[in-house]
Amino acid sequence: MAKTQLGARVDDEIKALAESRAKDRGQSLGDYIAGLVREDASGLRQRGLDAARRFLDEHQGLFDEAEEEDRRSRGAHAA
Numbered sequence: 001m002a003k004t005q006l007g008a009r010v011d012d013e014i015k016a017l018a019e020s021r022a023k024d025r026g027q028s029l030g031d032y033i034a035g036l037v038r039e040d041a042s043g044l045r046q047r048g049l050d051a052a053r054r055f056l057d058e059h060q061g062l063f064d065e066a067e068e069e070d071r072r073s074r075g076a077h078a079a
Contacts, residue, residue: 003030 010018022032039045056063 019029022029
């Protein structure tokens, strides 16, 4: 597939973050950005975010209980 060069202005922080995420995934910066655009255009990203929100809405109480229990356990052992 032919490639076209793009130019975009972003803050240094965003540039560093994008480069870091691309490196973490073993991708070039261009491939990483292309993947984000594809996910956004296909709705995959939004479906993932929606699924995560539904999961948290359904199970947040369990996480809260576990954190509270952890806090109580640590407090019980404090001298």
